Amino acid sequence: xxxxxxxxxxxxxxxxxxxxxxxxxxxxxxxxxxxxxxxxxxxxxxxxxxxxxxxxxxxxxxxxxxxxxxxxxxxxxxxxxxxxxxxxxxxxxxxxxxxxxxxxxxxxxxxxxxxxxxxxxxxxxxxxxxxxxxxxxxxxxxxxxxxxxxxxxxxxxxxxxxxxxxxxxxxxxxxxxxxxxxxxxxxxxxxxxxxxxxxxxxxxxxxxxxxxxxxxxxxxxxxxxxxxxxxxxxxxxxxxxxxxxxxxxxxxxxxxxxxxxxxxxxxxxxxxxxxxxxxxxxxxxxxxxxxxxxxxxxxxxxxxxxxxxxxxxxxxxxxxxxxxxxxxxxxxxxxxxxxxxxxxxxxxxxxxxxxxxxxxxxxxxxxxxxxxxxxxxxxxxxxxxxxxxxxxxxxxxxxxxxxxxxxxxxxxxxxxxxxxxxxxxxxxxxxxxxxxxxxxxxxxxxxxxxxxxxxxxxxxxxxxxxxxxxxxxxxxxxxxxxxxxxxxxxxxxxxxxxxxxxxxxxxxxxxxxxxxxxxxxxxxxxxxxxxxxxxxxxxxxxxxxxxxxxxxxxxxxxxxxxxxxxxxxxxxxxxxxxxxxxxxxxxxxxxxxxxxxxxxxxxxxxxxxxxxxxxxxxxxxxxxxxxxxxxxxxxxxxxxxxxxxxxxxxxxxxxxxxxxxxxxxxxxxxxxxxxxxxxxxxxxxxxxxxxxxxxxxxxxxxxxxxxxxxxxxxxxxxxxxxxxxxxxxxxxxxxxxxxx
Numbered sequence: 001x002x003x004x005x006x007x008x009x010x011x012x013x014x015x016x017x018x019x020x021x022x023x024x025x026x027x028x029x030x031x032x033x034x035x036x037x038x039x040x041x042x043x044x045x046x047x048x049x050x051x052x053x054x055x056x057x058x059x060x061x062x063x064x065x066x067x068x069x070x071x072x073x074x075x076x077x078x079x080x081x082x083x084x085x086x087x088x089x090x091x092x093x094x095x096x097x098x099x100x101x102x103x104x105x106x107x108x109x110x111x112x113x114x115x116x117x118x119x120x121x122x123x124x125x126x127x128x129x130x131x132x133x134x135x136x137x138x139x140x141x142x143x144x145x146x147x148x149x150x151x152x153x154x155x156x157x158x159x160x161x162x163x164x165x166x167x168x169x170x171x172x173x174x175x176x177x178x179x180x181x182x183x184x185x186x187x188x189x190x191x192x193x194x195x196x197x198x199x200x201x202x203x204x205x206x207x208x209x210x211x212x213x214x215x216x217x218x219x220x221x222x223x224x225x226x227x228x229x230x231x232x233x234x235x236x237x238x239x240x241x242x243x244x245x246x247x248x249x250x251x252x253x254x255x256x257x258x259x260x261x262x263x264x265x266x267x268x269x270x271x272x273x274x275x276x277x278x279x280x281x282x283x284x285x286x287x288x289x290x291x292x293x294x295x296x297x298x299x300x301x302x303x304x305x306x307x308x309x310x311x312x313x314x315x316x317x318x319x320x321x322x323x324x325x326x327x328x329x330x331x332x333x334x335x336x337x338x339x340x341x342x343x344x345x346x347x348x349x350x351x352x353x354x355x356x357x358x359x360x361x362x363x364x365x366x367x368x369x370x371x372x373x374x375x376x377x378x379x380x381x382x383x384x385x386x387x388x389x390x391x392x393x394x395x396x397x398x399x400x401x402x403x404x405x406x407x408x409x410x411x412x413x414x415x416x417x418x419x420x421x422x423x424x425x426x427x428x429x430x431x432x433x434x435x436x437x438x439x440x441x442x443x444x445x446x447x448x449x450x451x452x453x454x455x456x457x458x459x460x461x462x463x464x465x466x467x468x469x470x471x472x473x474x475x476x477x478x479x480x481x482x483x484x485x486x487x488x489x490x491x492x493x494x495x496x497x498x499x500x501x502x503x504x505x506x507x508x509x510x511x512x513x514x515x516x517x518x519x520x521x522x523x524x525x526x527x528x529x530x531x532x533x534x535x536x537x538x539x540x541x542x543x544x545x546x547x548x549x550x551x552x553x554x555x556x557x558x559x560x561x562x563x564x565x566x567x568x569x570x571x572x573x574x575x576x577x578x579x580x581x582x583x584x585x586x587x588x589x590x591x592x593x594x595x596x597x598x599x600x601x602x603x604x605x606x607x608x609x610x611x612x613x614x615x616x617x618x619x620x621x622x623x624x625x626x627x628x629x630x631x632x633x634x635x636x637x638x639x640x641x642x643x644x645x646x647x648x649x650x651x652x653x654x655x656x657x658x659x660x661x662x663x664x665x666x667x668x669x670x671x672x673x674x675x676x677x678x679x680x681x682x683x684x685x686x687x688x689x690x691x692x693x694x695x696x697x698x699x700x701x702x703x704x705x706x707x708x709x710x711x712x713x714x715x716x717x718x719x720x721x722x723x724x725x726x727x728x729x730x731x732x733x734x735x736x737x738x739x740x
Contacts, residue, residue: 039594043614045712046108047585048090048115050610052122053714055082057630057706059126060716063133066725069141070343070351071632076134077340083123084192084269084338087302091119092271095301107587107612120326131331134340145351146237147343149334150225152249155241159225163241166223167250171216175247177254180210186320187212191270191298194221194336196244197313198251200258208261210316213254215244215265221334222342238346242334262313264306265335268321271298304329304336353632358392358510359737364399375400375518376407376487379496384518385687387694388502389633390737393509397483397498397516398425404485404496405433411493412439412486414532417458418479419503426504427458431465440467443535445478470536473676476551478535480664480678481516484528495525499547499680501637501662512636513730515662515691517680521546524680531678550677554665555588557679561642561659562592562601568644569600576602578695580639583610584667597623606698608635610668616710626708629698631730638663640679641692660691703729 061067062075094116097103103112110118139149152160177198178187189195194215201208215221223246225239247254248263303323305314307330318328349355359365364378373395378384386396402425404410413433420426434440444459463469472478481500486493502514517524523545530542531549548557562577569575577596584590584605590613593603603624605613615626629635645659663679665671682688697703704726706714719725 039591040620042109043594043617043620044107044587044590044612045614046106046110046115046118047583047610047612048094048106048119049122050612050712051086051090052119052126053712054609054628055079055086056126057628057714057716058082059130059133061630062130062138064718066718068350068352069138069145070346070348071353073138073142073340073343076130076138077338079130080337081341083127087123087269088191088272091116092298092301094119095299096271117326124329127329127331130337134337135332138340142343145348147346147348147351148237148239149222150239150241152241152245155225159239163223163225163246164250167246168253171219171243171247172250172253174216174219175213175254178212178214180212189268189300189321190214191268191272191300193217194244194265194267196247196251196263197266197309197317198255198263199261199313200255201261203257203259209258210313211255213247213251215247219243220342221339238348242339244334262310264309264313265333266306266309266317267304267335268300269302269304270300300327302327302329304331306333306335307331308333356389356632356734358389358394360395361386361391364396373399373403375403376496376520379518379520380494383521383682383684383687385682385684385690386500386516386518387637387733387737388509388514388516389511390733393506394425396518397500397504397509398429398506400485400496400498400518401426401429401483402432404487405429405436405438407487408436409488410438410485411488412441412484414441414443414482414484414528415504416443416445416478416480416482416535417455417504418445418477418481419455419508420458420505424458424504425506427461430462430467434462434466441532441536442467442469443472443478443532444469446471468536472535475674477670477675479671479675480531480549482528482531482678484525484532494520495522495529496520497524497528499524499528499663499678501664508634511632512634515637515639517662517682521683531676535676546681546683548661548663548665548679548681550665550672550675554677554679555586555672558640558667559589559592561640562589562596564644565601565642566592566596566599569596574643575600576604576643578604578639578641578692578699579667580606580635580637580695580698582608582636582638582666585610585612586667586669586672587612589667589672593624594620597621604695604699606635606695611708614710614712615708621710625699627699628706628708628714629703629729630706631728633730638666638679639691639695641688641695657685658688658692660688662691697729697732700727703727703732705729 058075058079062072062079064072067075094103094112098112098116105111106115142148155163178184180186189212196213196215198211198213199208200211221243222240223243225241226237244265251260251263300321300323303318303321305317305328309330314328361384363382363384364373364375401413404413413430415430417426430440430442442462444455444462446455446459459469481502481504483498485496487496498516498518500514500516502509502512527544527547530544531547534542544553548554565575565577577593584607593613597603598620601623605624605626607626607628608630611626613621613624613626615621615624639660639662641658641660643658645656660682661679662682663677665677665679671677682691698705704718706716708714717726
């Protein structure tokens, strides 16, 4: 037989085969090692404590002297609002599980009582730090800028006279003092309301009685002291007195003939989580309305008191409200720092961020019909990737639905609604479309937390207009952000779709960063049509091509892609994962990321809120970096990007390029198991590249951010070694969009 290889060739071949076998053995050994050594038990952070760290980052922005002063006040108000919701939902849920005896240890290994104890210690420290910042820093610095919170005794006689007249005419008729005595039981204290606890003495009997006065929650808490008709006064000072101080100064009018012994502010936080048994969708609306009534009477879980409250009055309130000592928070007045939101209306642009006006997306702006902007024509020309608030929501998504409602060629509109604004133009467009005789379907999620009342009202309004209103799948919240427009065109029916990461809410679209895809791709159209049919009818086995849909395929689809990167790294290919989410908690996904990191995959994660993953741990996650971005806009978009859009197979050609997905799902149990979520794959290479660059910008060492450390603490990086400020990625994007 003829010799095919000469001796040197055979030697080289033997060497290559040996190297290949060694590399294969190495990969096999790594795989065996991975299977033989389970991931450590202490590989997760506690989600509840991680959330408190997020709110601490919000507080750091309130403390940042480089932030405009009124923006710092706004962050202080956001901190207070966030903490209220945390207690109403997360702490309340934890206490309910403890009381019912069904609570189990968290994935981080903490028992429910350990969680509650640590939450209490951390929350007390955070509220004290927050109060110190507001009382001793923000308010005094505002006073230096002639924005002054005054007490009654600091007012001039003319100011007192004017405010007394305002009190008699506008406030006194609204107040209802509630006494407590044998004939009057202790009154119900509504959650979140601000109240005065008043001790009065009867001069005849010498007996002391308790009374409660609720501060009206339908009036501004900051009462202007200065006469705003006086231009000179307005330029000199913005003076305010809190409503509770105004009422305290006039308590004699509520208790004539009694001696006012003490009057202090207090507020109660109650369990306001919703728990509805969904027997069937037909009764869901009625069940939700009943549950909303029940929520008003949830048990107290936190009592905030003025730190000037006497021990006797403190004890009386705590015992009557049945809260223990750990649930009492003694803080300096004014309580409830969300009152600082009211200062945002003050006309002091020098103390705020520079005004920002979103621009019309350039792909939409460059396509016009003879009459007006033609969004359908723009979408037919090219898929449009929107980035709010930099791209205007009103001239893109809102205009898309308004044009669909008015277009006689449009036959049907289908829409999901999780949260929307009051006087919503989205609702108006759907109503107009129904009046025009189009087939309109609205899937209204009436279980959207704290928007239940508004969504019930929207549902009834839409039904009255002739819109087909459905409430989704029993047992699941519908959280996906989808619009589908069916249009008759010359070559047949065409489906136009919007798949987004944020709510159809023009108000929040101005302050949340979100992404959205406008497309008439027939594959996406088919997928969205199937999903709407699944939500409104019976189609449990629908399959999708460019969508990942929770709860069936979102987790498994993402983990499959994470494992694909792991395999690529083990076989020597470039492998990376880039994720941008609000929160990452899901243990199965975290474990997949840990294994990918162990295989050498570079993982970058931008998260805003909760992160149960431990980055940078040797042998576990040294290839994982986690950064957090907070700023003038609320980071809300979700991006999942992978280096390889099809896994490398030996002998099957080169690895194809990266892929990216956007959508409504965070990496949390509720999103992946208990909600209908949709992620859409971006097909345009330039758009994929832009999403990857977006994550890279937020991860860059030159960008201001918080770096998560292996022990779970966050280290803020806002200046370089020379002390110069690092780039604010949101300001960078504002400039980029304005120059495009």
